[in-house]
Amino acid sequence: MRRIKTDVAIIGGGAAGCYAALCLHKQGVAPLIICKGLVGKSGASLFAGNLVISGKLLGNTDEQARNTAEFLIKYHNQFLIDQRWARRCGEWIESVYYPELEEAGLYFRRDDSGNVVTSPGKIRSVAANMQGNSGVPFMDLRRKQIIRAGIPRLEETVVTALLRDAGGAVCGAFCLDVLSGEYLVVEAKAVIMATGYSDRLHKRSTGTREMSADGIAMAWRAGAALVNMEMQWWHTNDIAHPPSWQRMQVYPNPMLGSEKSARMVNSAGEEFFNQQQDDPLAFGPYTVQLKALAKQVHAGKARYDGGYFAGFDNCDAEEVDRYTTYGKIYRQLGLEFPKTLVETAVTSHYRQGGIDVDTATMRSTVPGLYVAGGAGAHSNGLIALATFDGKVVADGIVADFAGLISRPPGEIEIEIERRRLDGLRATSGTGPAPVIVKETLRDIMWDKVGVEKDKGGLDAALEELSHIRSHLLPDMRLSNGGLKANYEWLDAIDVVNMVDVCELIVQSSLERKESRGPFFRTDFPDTDNREWLVANILSKSGNGIKFQRRPYELPYLEPGFERKANMEVAW
Numbered sequence: 001m002r003r004i005k006t007d008v009a010i011i012g013g014g015a016a017g018c019y020a021a022l023c024l025h026k027q028g029v030a031p032l033i034i035c036k037g038l039v040g041k042s043g044a045s046l047f048a049g050n051l052v053i054s055g056k057l058l059g060n061t062d063e064q065a066r067n068t069a070e071f072l073i074k075y076h077n078q079f080l081i082d083q084r085w086a087r088r089c090g091e092w093i094e095s096v097y098y099p100e101l102e103e104a105g106l107y108f109r110r111d112d113s114g115n116v117v118t119s120p121g122k123i124r125s126v127a128a129n130m131q132g133n134s135g136v137p138f139m140d141l142r143r144k145q146i147i148r149a150g151i152p153r154l155e156e157t158v159v160t161a162l163l164r165d166a167g168g169a170v171c172g173a174f175c176l177d178v179l180s181g182e183y184l185v186v187e188a189k190a191v192i193m194a195t196g197y198s199d200r201l202h203k204r205s206t207g208t209r210e211m212s213a214d215g216i217a218m219a220w221r222a223g224a225a226l227v228n229m230e231m232q233w234w235h236t237n238d239i240a241h242p243p244s245w246q247r248m249q250v251y252p253n254p255m256l257g258s259e260k261s262a263r264m265v266n267s268a269g270e271e272f273f274n275q276q277q278d279d280p281l282a283f284g285p286y287t288v289q290l291k292a293l294a295k296q297v298h299a300g301k302a303r304y305d306g307g308y309f310a311g312f313d314n315c316d317a318e319e320v321d322r323y324t325t326y327g328k329i330y331r332q333l334g335l336e337f338p339k340t341l342v343e344t345a346v347t348s349h350y351r352q353g354g355i356d357v358d359t360a361t362m363r364s365t366v367p368g369l370y371v372a373g374g375a376g377a378h379s380n381g382l383i384a385l386a387t388f389d390g391k392v393v394a395d396g397i398v399a400d401f402a403g404l405i406s407r408p409p410g411e412i413e414i415e416i417e418r419r420r421l422d423g424l425r426a427t428s429g430t431g432p433a434p435v436i437v438k439e440t441l442r443d444i445m446w447d448k449v450g451v452e453k454d455k456g457g458l459d460a461a462l463e464e465l466s467h468i469r470s471h472l473l474p475d476m477r478l479s480n481g482g483l484k485a486n487y488e489w490l491d492a493i494d495v496v497n498m499v500d501v502c503e504l505i506v507q508s509s510l511e512r513k514e515s516r517g518p519f520f521r522t523d524f525p526d527t528d529n530r531e532w533l534v535a536n537i538l539s540k541s542g543n544g545i546k547f548q549r550r551p552y553e554l555p556y557l558e559p560g561f562e563r564k565a566n567m568e569v570a571w
Contacts, residue, residue, distance in 0.1 A: 181483025
């Protein structure tokens with residue numbers, strides 16, 4: 001078993017992890033990136049559309065700047081956010097992030113006069129190259145920066161457990177080299193969890209294979225508190241057919257550089273959502289679209305898995321091709337573009353909940369464990385915010401570094417994890433293969449923990465998850481017992497993490513007795529700011545779970561009401 005020592009182990013090679021590594025390296029702290037896929041070539045960051053929520057630097061007015069803050073706090077996070085962190089983030093995007101990207105060679109689209117193209121309207125955003133593909137050049141840049149800096153990487157390497165020292169502090173990670181089947185122990189003074197979102201827990205998802213909740217599961221098992229795990233975002237316009245085209249979206253958001261956007265139409269041919277008319281900020285927080293869709297579902301004119309349509313029949317093909325890549329999708333599907341409307345469906349998107357952190361330093365509740373990006377619970381879905389996290393966590397570790405002492409992980413912990421993984425690989429029961437268990441989990445989460453939930457469905461989900469844990473996991477059948485590139489083994493590892501996190505999501509959903517933004521509980525349909533404008537914190541208590549509530553401070557924006565039906569709330 002090979003052992004590697006480093007100052008800081010970073011788990012995840014997306015926007016947050018890469019920027020944390022670059023910032024640490026620049027400040028003389030040695031990072032090591034461990035990535036389930038390839039650094040800069042896997043995970044959610046590749047799918048980023050808008051890279052910058054722009055400020056005055058790109059021509060915003062004072063009003064647009066205020067609207068941007070309102071969008072982030074109210075529409076994007078439903079007030080479940082540290083507003084002071086949001087303000088710091090906005091100031092950093094304005095003064096550092098955008099100019100740094102241009103200086104590094106990421107060129108944003110410009111108009112005929114040479115000005116950076118921004119979205120029109122009440123707030124502005126900026127994309128690199130074509131809208132919808134901005135994450136690809138962005139992460140390609142980050143990968144090149146990591147390589148040029150000589151920052152070491154362990155790629156196609158799965159972290160299966162956080163390792164702790166005798167005092168309970170996180171001091172490393174247990175890893176599996178996917179291609180060789182070799183176990184690795186990484187020892188570090190600090191660990192950054194930057195594994196991104198946990199999208200792949202539902203039947204329909206915009207997430208990639210890597211997004212199976214590994215980071216949250218490992219942090220929980222190491223003793224970290226979690227927060228707002230019930231708060232799932234939903235994308236309303238994922239292409240419904242064919243199933244293999246999941247993650248291809250028709251965004252109703254304005255095309256950058258154009259005053260127009262896609263339309264949403266119900267089964268009766270009636271338009272029910274138009275970005276410019278129906279979205280208060282004309283930018284497209286998905287919750288606004290989701291509520292519009294829910295009303296159509298209740299009227300029998302749409303389903304969450306299809307039966308409604310989106311497209312650009314209000315635009316000409318040249319205009320769409322100029323600003324987006326959507327025309328290519330239509331043509332590959334053999335559809336007449338832009339006249340044809342495409343059937344779309346809801347998919348799970350980013351999770352607003354995750355590991356609880358101190359947003360000033362990104363420390364978790366477990367010594368030695370820090371968090372950055374989507375694995376945290378302080379915002380969601382914007383690559384600029386994840387990048388800012390990379391800066392904050394690096395600064396936090398540098399400030400703490402003198403007090404971080406390298407201690408070896410417990411040998412018993414290492415042996416327990418080795419035996420656990422050996423046992424998963426050698427599983428030869430009579431039950432289903434791990435991939436089948438995965439699909440069973442996703443069906444449960446879609447059917448009972450989907451867009452609309454209630455106590456009866458959530459209780460039933462817990463029972464079914466308990467059955468999976470007690471009966472299916474011990475009896476999984478692997479046909480491949482080999483070490484090298486054994487992706488069936490990886491599925492088995494994923495399944496254990498997914499069961500853990502799915503149970504936590506259901507428990508948190510039962511605990512939050514209200515509806516808020518994209519969180520719909522039909523048995524508690526009101527948004528209750530008096531009781532539930534709080535962080536819904538869960539932590540271990542003996543063999544069970546303890547819930548606590550922590551109110552959010554409101555220094556800049558307030559909701560403006562105590563209680564109201566969620567479907568009538570603009571955000």
